[in-house]
Amino acid sequence: MTINEKQDEIIEEFDLFDDQLDKTQYIIDLGKKLPPMPEKYVTDENRIMGCQSKVWLGAEPKDDAIHFYGDAEPTAQISKGLISLLIRVLQDQKPEDIANADLYFIDRVGMGSLVTSRRAGGLAAMVQRMKEHGRQHA
Amino acid sequence: MQSVLAPIDIQRVRQDFPILDQMVNGKQLVYFDNAATNQKPIPVLNALAHYYEHDNANIHRGIHTLAERATQDFEASRQKIKSFLNAEHIEEVIFTYGTTDGINLVAQSYGRKFLNAGDEIIISTLEHHSNIVPWQMLCEERGCVLRIIPIDNNGDLLLDEYEKLLSERTKLVACVHVSNALGTINPIKTIIDMAHRVGAVVLVDGAQASSHIELDVQAMDCDFYVLSAHKLYGPTGMGVLYGKRDILNAMPPYRGGGEMIKEVTFEKTTYNDLPYKFEAGTPNIADVVAVRTALEYMESLGKENIAQHEHELLLYATEQLSDIRGLRIVGQAKEKIGVVSFVLDGIHHQDTGVILDQLGIAVRTGHHCTQPLMSRLGLAGTTRASFAVYNTKDEIDRLVQGVLRVQKMMA
Ligand SMILES: Cc1ncc(COP(=O)(O)O)c(C=O)c1O
Numbered sequence: 304m305t306i307n308e309k310q311d312e313i314i315e316e317f318d319l320f321d322d323q324l325d326k327t328q329y330i331i332d333l334g335k336k337l338p339p340m341p342e343k344y345v346t347d348e349n350r351i352m353g354c355q356s357k358v359w360l361g362a363e364p365k366d367d368a369i370h371f372y373g374d375a376e377p378t379a380q381i382s383k384g385l386i387s388l389l390i391r392v393l394q395d396q397k398p399e400d401i402a403n404a405d406l407y408f409i410d411r412v413g414m415g416s417l418v419t420s421r422r423a424g425g426l427a428a429m430v431q432r433m434k435e436h437g438r439q440h441a
Numbered sequence: 442m443q444s445v446l447a448p449i450d451i452q453r454v455r456q457d458f459p460i461l462d463q464m465v466n467g468k469q470l471v472y473f474d475n476a477a478t479n480q481k482p483i484p485v486l487n488a489l490a491h492y493y494e495h496d497n498a499n500i501h502r503g504i505h506t507l508a509e510r511a512t513q514d515f516e517a518s519r520q521k522i523k524s525f526l527n528a529e530h531i532e533e534v535i536f537t538y539g540t541t542d543g544i545n546l547v548a549q550s551y552g553r554k555f556l557n558a559g560d561e562i563i564i565s566t567l568e569h570h571s572n573i574v575p576w577q578m579l580c581e582e583r584g585c586v587l588r589i590i591p592i593d594n595n596g597d598l599l600l601d602e603y604e605k606l607l608s609e610r611t612k613l614v615a616c617v618h619v620s621n622a623l624g625t626i627n628p629i630k631t632i633i634d635m636a637h638r639v640g641a642v643v644l645v646d647g648a649q650a651s652s653h654i655e656l657d658v659q660a661m662d663c664d665f666y667v668l669s670a671h672k673l674y675g676p677t678g679m680g681v682l683y684g685k686r687d688i689l690n691a692m693p694p695y696r697g698g699g700e701m702i703k704e705v706t707f708e709k710t711t712y713n714d715l716p717y718k719f720e721a722g723t724p725n726i727a728d729v730v731a732v733r734t735a736l737e738y739m740e741s742l743g744k745e746n747i748a749q750h751e752h753e754l755l756l757y758a759t760e761q762l763s764d765i766r767g768l769r770i771v772g773q774a775k776e777k778i779g780v781v782s783f784v785l786d787g788i789h790h791q792d793t794g795v796i797l798d799q800l801g802i803a804v805r806t807g808h809h810c811t812q813p814l815m816s817r818l819g820l821a822g823t824t825r826a827s828f829a830v831y832n833t834k835d836e837i838d839r840l841v842q843g844v845l846r847v848q849k850m851m852a
Contacts, residue, residue, distance in 0.1 A: 323466060323799050328850050331792075355791040355807050355822060378789040380851060 306400055309392045310408035317412040326413055327381065334383030340374035351428045356382045360429060362436040368395045369436055373429070385414065385426050393433055401437030406430060449746050455831050457482040457738075468801025471836045476621050476649060476780055476827035477805055478671045481735070485675060488734035492727045499723055501700060515726055518733040519716070525736050526666065526683050527657040532715035533689065535682040536724050540648040541571040543667030543682035544615070546719060547644055548575035550695040551665075551688070552613070558584030560612040563636075565590040565598055566817050567620040567627070570810045572646045576615060590616070592817065596623040596772040604635060611641040618650035622809040622825065623772025624755075624780030626654070633663050642688065648672055652739070652829070653748055653778045658683050670728065674829075675735035679728035682719070689715050696721040747830045751779035754828040758837045765844055771823050779828035782809075785844070788851045790822045796850060797824075800843045 304312070320326045344361030351358040356379035361372040371390045375382035392408065393401050409430075455461055458480045463470050472480060492514070498507035500515050519534045528534055537543040556562070562576050562585055580587050588611075590603045614636040618629050633643045644665040647656065651668040658666050665688075670679040684692075694701055694712055698721035703711040712718050739747065758781045762768055767786040785793060794806035807822040808815045815822060826840055 324796070324846075324850075327796060327799060331850055355794075356789055376789070378787055379791060380789070381792045381795055382789075 306392055306396055306404050310406070310411075313388060313392065313408050314411045323413060330384030330388070330414070331380045332384070333387045334375075334380040334385075337374065337383045337387040340372045344372045345374070351432055358382055358386065358426075358429060360386070360432050362433070364398075364440050365395065367397060369393075369398055369401060369440055370395055371433065371436075382426065386429065388414075389426075389429060389433065393437075398437045398440035402434050402441050404434070404437075449742055449750055449830065451750070451831065451833055454742065457484070458831050459483065461831060465801040465803070466799050471802040471832075471839050473826040473828065473832065473836070473840065474803045474805050475829035475832075476672075476809075476825065478677065479652065479674055479829045480831070481674055481676070482738050484738050485731050485735050488731040489676065489727055492730050496730075497727070500726055501717070511726060511730075514730045514733075515724070518729045521733040521736050522681055525656065526681075527659055528683055529659055530686050533683055533686050535684065535689070535716045535719045536729055537667070537680040537682050538678050538725065539669040539671070539680035540646060540667045541575075541669075541680075543665075543680055544572055544644065544646065545575045546682055546695045547665050547667075547684070548579045550692045550719075551642070552576075552579040552583065552585075554691075554693055556583050556585050556612050559610065560585045561588055561606075561608070561610045562586070563588045563590060563603070563606055563611055563614045563616075563641075565603075565616050565627075566592045566814055567596070567598065567617050567623065567625060568615075568811065568813070569617065569621055569646065569648070570812070571648075572615050572617060572644075573813065585612075586610075589813075592814075594818075596620065596625045596774045598625075598627055598632075600628070600631065600635075603632070607635060607639045607641070609639060611636065611639050613644065614641050615644040615646065617646040617648075619647075619653065619778050620772070620774075620811075620814075621649045621780070622811040622814055622823070623774060623782055624777040624827075625772060625774035626650070626776040626778060629663070630661055633661055637662070649778065649780075653751060655744055655748075664688055670732045670735065673732070673735055674738060675732045676725075676728035679725050679732060686715065689719070694718050694721070698722045700724075742830060750830055751828050751832075754832055754834065754837060755779040755781065757834050758826065758828070758840070761837060761841045762844070765841065765848075767848060768844060771818060771820065779832075780825060781827075782823040782825045784820060784823055785848060785851075788847060790824045792851065793824045793844070793847050796847045797840070797843045800839070800846065802840055802843050804840075 317326055345359055349359045349361045357376040359374050363370045373386040373390050460480050496510045498511040500512040522534050523531050588606045591599045616632050619626050636643045642664040645663045647666050647668040652673045664685050666683040668681050671677040701713050701718050701721040703713050769784050771782040790806040797804055805825045
């Protein structure tokens with residue numbers, strides 16, 4: 304699937320919920336399912352300096368794509384859920400597609416404020432970091 | 442000031458704060474972030490508009506009528522603050538841009554002149570970053586040593602330990618009157634007296650105390666007292682430094698520019714007298730003028746009445762929140778203002794804040810600009826609800842329901 308196909312799929316899933324709190328619940332549940340990141344990626348270098356929770360993002364070139372690993376500190380479920388969504392969209396895509404991705408799903412699922420504002424642990428910084436990896440390997 | 446201890450009609454008070462009457466994320470707003478900044482009543486909003494509509498001019502300079510009116514209004518605020526603090530002399534009231542600005546003024550002006558290598562500065566574990574960093578900067582520059590008063594697990598200062606830190610090397614004690622993160626009300630008079638016994642001067646950070654506690658700088662006998670208007674139902678970007686006259690007179694100016702001079706030639710400049718010596722440049726005139734209205738507004742309600750109401754909210758919130766399993770209140774000092782900081786087992790404060798916001802409840806989460814305090818408590822942060830005169834028990838019930846909802850969603 305392309306990045307946009309994945310985004311559209313997520314938008315459809317979120318469209319099932321009318322209420323913002325239900326969407327948040329969905330994100331929390333995704334967070335709970337995020338597989339723990341391999342220990343070797345939990346480094347200072349991979350730490351995303353956002354705001355309130357600790358977040359890491361690791362990346363590995365794989366064939367002509369990039370494979371991401373992400374995690375947040377154990378209690379930060381919303382951050383984990385957002386990481387899991389971002390990874391789902393950009394996982395194993397081509398570097399240049401990652402670098403140039405227009406991540407419209409963030410606003411469309413109504414999580415824009417969570418991702419861009421400081422309160423969600425710099426998820427905007429997370430997007431930046433993923434795109435940087437894309438550019439580096441493009 | 443005449444104040445009758447009568448229950449305040451909160452519903453009437455709320456009408457003075459139009460900002461409260463709004464929906465946030467589809468829910469009626471509950472504003473519990475008052476320790477960060479509280480909301481402004483209509484009279485203050487009107488005072489700001491009135492100033493710009495009728496009186497705006499630069500002060501102390503023009504001879505025209507508007508300039509005269511603006512100057513009078515500006516100086517009337519100084520007079521008002523003098524009585525608010527019960528300062529002895531009008532020139533002891535210096536206008537600043539806020540608490541942070543006032544502390545920096547003292548650190549840079551007093552500190553650079555009177556502190557030397559090996560001198561000691563004492564602060565407490567409860568300090569806000571703005572009462573830590575300016576002293577660290579000074580220590581780095583002057584070779585002074587920073588010492589820290591420890592706390593117990595309730596958030597009370599350990600005065601015995603403070604006593605041990607005091608010596609003839611202690612030159613300055615800078616201590617918060619009321620903790621923004623935990624709500625602890627410090628025994629400030631005792632702290633000041635102990636410092637004076639070894640000849641140290643004392644700066645009190647009154648940012649949180651000023652809207653909750655009756656202030657009397659003469660009775661306290663502090664050497665400096667700093668506060669921010671925006672935590673006093675007044676505008677942002679305006680604050681006050683109180684200093685004892687003799688000490689302020691002995692201090693060099695902090696910033697150079699207009700207003701703070703007597704005469705300028707290229708060879709030599711002579712400085713203006715207090716308080717203008719410390720008020721270089723065009724000050725924040727409109728906001729200074731509006732502060733008077735904010736203080737009058739608090740007086741009209743009665744500061745004791747406000748304190749009484751907030752205390753009831755504190756007791757109610759403490760009781761209700763304590764009943765929630767998995768919730769721990771952080772900060773159980775003997776005396777507190779209306780601040781409840783708490784942590785939830787297994788739940789990140791950030792997630793708590795996000796969900797409460799979606800429920801229309803504004804709280805502060807994180808370290809509250811008190812990182813050393815948080816690390817002393819072994820926490821990355823807390824969720825903090827802080828109360829003001831317009832808050833109600835119903836709103837606390839909303840918070841309690843909100844917390845239960847957070848726990849349910851995270852379970
Ligand atoms: C105890 C305390 N000190 C200092 C400050 C800094 O005040 P300002 O940002 O208005 O300068 C605050 C503000 O949060 C505070 O709570």
